[in-house]
Amino acid sequence: MLNRLLRASPYIVVQLAAMYLYQVAGRIDFPAAPGRIGPDFWPKSILVLLGLVCVYEIIKNLLIGETFTAAGLLEKLMKDSGEVEGEEKLPSYPLLLGGGIVLTIIYVVTISSLGFFLATIAYLALFMALGRYRNWTVIAASSVLGALGLMFIFMKVVYVSLPLGVEPFSAVSLWLLRVMGVH
Amino acid sequence: MEALVHLGNGFLQVLQPMNLLVLFIGLVLGMLVAVLPGLTLVMGVVLALPFTYTMELLPAIILLTAMYVSGTYGGAFTAILFRIPGEPIDVPLLWDGYTMARKGQPAKALGWTLFSALGGGLVMIMVMVLASAPVAKFALTFSSPEYFAIIIFGLASVVSLGGGSITNAAISLMLGLLIATVGVDSIYGAERFAFGVPFLQDGIEYLLVMVGAYGLGEVFTRMEKGFAGDGTVADTDRRINTEFPTLAEMLKLKMTFMRSSLIGIIVGIIPGAGATVASFVAYGAEGQYGKRGKELGSGIAEGIIAPQTAATSSVGGAMIPLLTMGIPGSGATAIILGAFLLHGMQPGPQVFVTSGPFVYAVFASMFLGVIGMCIIGYFAIKPLVKVLELPEAVVSAFVVMFCFIGAFAARNNLSDLYVITAFGILGYLFEKFKFPIAPMVLGVILGPLAESSFMTMMVSHGNDWTVLMGRPISATVMVLAVVALVYPIQRQLREKTRRSGT
Incomplete structure (x- = not known):
């Protein structure tokens, strides 16, 4: 039963979200014109279809316990080829993944304060180390040179205005920009 | 005649030094991303997009299409030499390409690949030049019901032809269509669905969905597997050469070549299918209709020609609906459409009326791209496969950076970084629970077009x-859409009943 519930869980989540969004779609505010469908019609239609597909999968997985799924052509071709089997045997590192996601969120949160250059050096170095790469010289060099290179390419060549950060970190970004000749 | 004049002018434009440089860079980048197992062709094209923001439209499209074309070829090197398919496109090359290499003929296998990529590429250009203008002219007669039906067919075929189960693909597609309604x-x-959040009121850019789900999501997925590629997989110091097949050998296999080119173009035109399906279908067709079909898998040339020719020629097939109807059928063409829109040009039936010379310049660049790709492939295999030695953790760290800069640069909005992180996590969850990403991305892109043509039709x-x-x-077209959805389900159910009966 637990296996069945696990298999059905993604569909249950999507189904609940679809039901909630259908409620939200019912509250879309618009000037109704007689005889014309409103802006809620399209999303509501999609949500109904989404709900139907999810209900089918929930009944199939949870109640009947059927595991057969009709695969898309590409999926079938790959399965028939037998070349995808190896992927299943790879070990899983959930902590590594969790660390990577947290690190990425921290980068996004701090980039506006630290500025692109400092935040990127820290992110690149920590990401490589977290990714079990242990050549510290390469990590240090590629983080610093990578952040510098990206800053130069995007601010000097492609003209993208990357975040400079707030004081005192912005002083570093501004100094670098002066050195690079970016005004 | 007019087409030839435009094509001639197109060549003159592409032969400008800056355009040639961009073409060369695009070809090399396409091959690199195809060689690296951690990077997919679509991801590569996504990561290149921010570099095109400040370019003129022509070099921007040259860069992305060059990557698209050469990306169907580069992965063949590692598939044949090291049994490492850089892309799913290259999986069929393992069966005969790698086997031929193991029999002591790696140079010959690489030669057949080069010949196939060149031939498939040239045929696709020819078909594009000859077919695009008439298709666009025909599409001018369409009104909203025809457009809506074509989009529905496209979405149905994305669901039935792609990876994952059909119901998961349908859920992915509908989530994409819903995301497109935000704002x-x-x-x-x-x-x-803005919930009072300012950046949601502006809608969710499909670029963010693509960069997040394809780029960041893939990095997270590979991170969970501990970045298995540690850069020590291949002995790249071995001697690598390319030996061309003789004219007599080529002529003997002309039917394989023609059949596979045709399959590539037709499969390329169908939305959702793309180079991978083309490569597999052509290999399967060779097994069924080829003179030496039963010998496939034993290292014969037909097993190399069929998938490689079809993969390369599918690019031309995919470009036709993009240019003539503004409908992208694959991840890569969706990004190319994004580049068009970012530069203020809407591809569609009017494109030959309003921007005919530009379209022919794109064709010319693709022609030169095919030639250039083969020249680079001939001379630079060894340095190209050297990238396999790069540690995956280092490459992935920089992939994340390009994702962030690409997302940020589109609107200079820091909120977009949160959006792509969210879609990165969603992309990872999709991979984890075997929901294909492509239908969601195409749903986000085609959603507004589908809704507007539906609303116009209803009004x-x-x-x-x-x-x-x-x-x-x-x-x-609607009947075709229903067939596209129902037929594979019905066929697999029948197969299941037959199996359980025996």
């Missing part, structure tokens, strides 16, 4: 949706 609706000005025809079945083109 202020263009007809009534009503706010939908113009008094809310009567049966108009779809009352017009010959839309009715035919």
Whole structure:
């Protein structure tokens, strides 16, 4: 039963979200014109279809316990080829993944304060180390040179205005920009 | 005649030094991303997009299409030499390409690959030049029911031809269509699913969905596997050469070549199919109809020609609906459409009327791209496969950076970084629970087009949706859409019943 519930869980989540969004779609505010469908019609239609597909999968997985799924052509071709089997045997590192996601969120949160250059050096170095790469010289060099290179390419060549950060970190970004000749 | 003049002018434009440089860079980048197992072709094209923001339209499209074309070829090197398919496209090359290499003929296998990529590429250019203008002219007669039907067919085939189960693909597609409705609706000005959040009121850019789900999501997925590629997989110091097949050998296999080119172009035109399906289908067709079909897998040239020719020629097939109807059928063409829109040009039936010379310049660049790709492939295999030695953790760290800069640069909005992180996590969850990403991305892209053509159709025809079945083109396309969805399910159910019966 637990296996069945696990298999059905993604569909249950999507189904609940679809039901909630259908409620939200019912509250879309618009000037109704007689005889014309409103802006809620399209999303509501999609949500109904989404709900139907999810209900089918929930009944199939949870109640009947059927595991057969009709695969898309590409999926079938790959399965028939037998070349995808190896992927299943790879070990899983959930902590590594969790660390990577947290690190990425921290980068996004701090980039506006630290500025692109400092935040990127820290992110690149920590990401490589977290990714079990242990050549510290390469990590240090590629983080610093990578952040510098990206800053130069995007601010000097492609003209993208990357975040400079707030004081005192912005002083570093501004100094670098002066050195690079970016005004 | 006019087409030839435009094509000639197109060559002159592409031969400008800056355009040639961009073409060269695009070809090399396409091959690199195809060689690296951690990077997919679509991801590569996504990561290159921010570099095109400040370019003129022509070099921007040259860069992305060059990557698209050469990306179908580069992965063949590692598949043949090291049994490492850089892309799913290259999986069929393992069966005969790698086997031929193991039999002591790696140079010959590489030669057949080069010949196939060149031939498939040249045929695709020819078909594009000859077919695009008439298709665009025909598409000028379409109105909203035909457009809506074509989009529905496209979405149905994305679901039935792609990876993952059909129901998961349908869920992915509908989530994409829903994401496209976020923000202020263009007809009534009503706010939908914004929840009072300012950046949601502007809508969710499909670029963010693509960069997040394809780029960041893939990095997270590989991170969970501990970045298995540690850069020590291949002995790249071995001697690598390319030996061309003789003219007599080529002529002997002309039917394989023609059949596979045709399959590539047709499969490329069908939305959702793309180079991978083309490569597999052509290999399968060779097994069924080829003179030496039963010998496939034993290291014969047909097993190399069929998938490689079809993969490369599918690019031309995919470009036709993009240019003539503004409908992208694959991840890579969706990004190319994004580049068009970012530069203020909408591809579609009018494109030959308004921007004919530009379109022919794109064709010319693709022709030169095919030639250039083969020259680079001939001379630079060894340094190209050297990238396999790069540690995956280092490459992935920089992939994340390009994702962030690409997302940020589109609107200079830091909120977009949160959006792509969210879609990165969603992309990872999709991979984890075997939901394909492509339908969601195409849903986000085609959603607004589908909704606007649906609303226009309903308004113009008094809310009567049966108009779809009352017009010959839309009715035919709708029937095809239903067949595309129902046929694979019915066939697999029949297969299952037969298996359980025995």
